[in-house]
Amino acid sequence: MAPYQRVKQYLKSGLEHGRWKPGSLMPSESDLVAQFGVSRMTVSRALRELQNEGLVERVQGVGTFAAQLHKLSATLSIRDMREHVESRGLRYRMDMQLLREEAAPPLVAQRFGIQPGAPVFHSLAVHFEDGVPLQCEDRWVHPAAAPHYLSNDFSASTPTQYLLEVAPTWEASYTIEAAMPSRQEARLLKIDASEPCLVITRSTVSRGIAVTLVRLVHPGSRYLLEGRFSP
Amino acid sequence: MAPYQRVKQYLKSGLEHGRWKPGSLMPSESDLVAQFGVSRMTVSRALRELQNEGLVERVQGVGTFAAQLHKLSATLSIRDMREHVESRGLRYRMDMQLLREEAAPPLVAQRFGIQPGAPVFHSLAVHFEDGVPLQCEDRWVHPAAAPHYLSNDFSASTPTQYLLEVAPTWEASYTIEAAMPSRQEARLLKIDASEPCLVITRSTVSRGIAVTLVRLVHPGSRYLLEGRFSP
DNA sequence: CAGTGGTCTAGACCACTGA
DNA sequence: CAGTGGTCTAGACCACTGA
Structure with missing residues (x-):
């Protein structure tokens, strides 16, 4: 030694x-x-x-x-869903439910530092593990950070992978909470509307500007976060 | 510089x-x-x-x-409930609902490396912020790690504080999930039995032996975890 | 072989603290 | 003032890699 x-x-x-x-x-x-x-x-x-x-x-x-x-603080790794699933040798699939330009809602506009109603990108995807829905990803993207987001081929890469490529993440903050899914989320995740979900809300900054806001909803019965600390 | x-x-x-x-x-x-x-x-x-x-x-x-x-991995600070509340200038209170020796259930015995049925300490406490229940703490303690756990004065220190004193934490692993509270937990937290809860399960090792297993249940409507990463 | 990172030494100058 | 940590230098020896 x-x-x-x-x-x-x-x-x-x-x-x-x-x-x-x-x-x-x-x-x-x-x-x-x-x-x-x-x-x-x-x-x-x-x-x-x-x-x-x-x-x-x-x-x-x-x-x-x-x-x-x-x-003490603990490390909690936040990984791309595709990697998470494939690293365990399981079959991964993503359904892109929605991918378009929309007028920025007030909350999104505020976080992006733009005018409410200005154009932003919005996507909604469901991630599957061996055919079972594991995560519903509702995402807003700042057009200046990823101008070609809408025309990316999402059969080849996930939104997370694509955004990490075009705009490396340099800071992110997130919250983790337990909440009920929305009706739409319950339907997409094929769960009962009364099943508790683990909801992660994440905001990412790259080169000083907000890149993306995302709400990740996971069925409580199928997903949990693990972590450890060792000083 | x-x-x-x-x-x-x-x-x-x-x-x-x-x-x-x-x-x-x-x-x-x-x-x-x-x-x-x-x-x-x-x-x-x-x-x-x-x-x-x-x-x-x-x-x-x-x-x-x-x-x-x-x-990337993110830091997630896990703090003592008393500090969490008092650091924001709010009134803290803890109700100790149960504090006694019990026969180790199989799962606890396994994690502690002892025989099922051997004596272990069990406590159940509710933590309040300004009179509102924020966390239900169901804890098992290895008697060898904290022999005087049962006779500690828990009006002066929380279980977390006491255990950190007598057996500094050297490694811990935990899971975070969304789940329904048990009937007892719903009653103690004064929430509806159908309210989703954020549940943290933590296992702590000190000097090579398991010290404590704890289940922390938080009403989803009153508590969330925050974190950030900045590479 | 040249180039790389991993580590160490023996000394140095400095800012800061508290008696 | 003596003692502390913060940092740097110019050199050294080593293990490892890939041509």
């Missing part, structure tokens, strides 16, 4: 075993240099990585402290 | 503007050393950070490549 990893591992396992309580002072860089017989750059890297992982907090002129652990 | 940040910013904005397409070869460390007139350690740090952020992929002996952007 590389020296910086040895130092990092030593500190990590010490934190794990409660050798340093949250908020307490940890060894300084020069302490660790002496203890491990390595150069300061090496312990510095170990400490910086622990800081990036949220395990320690460092204050210039003061020292390094064991972090409060409940500030 | 520090030199390593200048290099990093240069590469980041180049990626953002499509100067290097996903999968294509990017400048080598020595290219960047020459271009910026800095030492190799400095460009190495810039590239390593971009790698950690998932923006580039590096292969020893080959080079650095622009990453495929759709492998």
Whole structure:
């Protein structure tokens, strides 16, 4: 194991075993240099990585402290539906229900920074896994970000794949909630109108402008999100 | 701006503007050393950070490549309910409905690596925001991980806070789904039995042993998760 | 073989903190 | 003032890749 990893591992396992309580002072860089017989750059890297992982907090002129652990955040991967299905060896299909230009509704116009009623692209697709509907994707697209959205061949790529190609995602925010499907969504997903759904609403920014707003509706009985954190 | 940040910013904005397409070869460390007139350690740090952020992929002996952007993962913070409520300046309350030792059900026994029927701790609490029930917390605790769980004063700390104190979380996995509440949960949350709920199931490991399993049920109309990613 | 990334060293200068 | 972290340099040795 590389020296910086040895130092990092030593500190990590010490934190794990409660050798340093949250908020307490940890060894300084020069302490660790002496203890491990390595150069300061090496312990510095170990400490910086622990800081990036949220395990320690460092204050210039003061020292390094064991972090409060409940500030942890977890990773949740958001993948393209096609990849999600095919990566598990299942058959993927998408039905494009609607693909056209429309007048921007007020909410969409606001997020895109354009006038209400200005032309925007609107698509509605259903994603299937082995013939079972798994996701209903209701999407608005800013024409300036993807001018040829309407003429793309969506039998070859999903809206997510196409948009990632023409406008790489540089920031996105989303919400996850439980809600009832609309009547139309229930029909498209072939579920009862009273079945709870997992609804993800996502807004994506590329090169400073909003690219797309999307509402992803999943039948609660067929889809769940998984995640983990490991500090 | 520090030199390593200048290099990093240069590469980041180049990626953002499509100067290097996903999968294509990017400048080598020595290219960047020459271009910026800095030492190799400095460009190495810039590239390593971009790698950690998932923006580039590096292969020893080959080079650095622009990453495929759709492998992004997002951060989703999982916070203690009390902090969540109080951080927004609202009044927090918890009702502990049940707190006792029980015989481990098969599923719990399996996750804890103990015999079914062995003693485990079980608690059921409701968390309120300004008097409105926001979360129902059904929790199983491994007695070896928190032997004094049952005698803790839960008017002073939440189960999450207490467990983080006595057994720092070192790994957790969770699922997020939409589901109907149980009859009991609907009653405790004061919602209709047909209201969809956001259900988080979390399993936590500390020092190699399972500490706790918890089912968190939130009324869909009152609670949503927010997240963002920015590569 | 030349070129790549992975890592380390021994020193340096700096900004910042708190006694 | 001594001690802390933040960062950089100029060199080094290494493992790995592909021609």
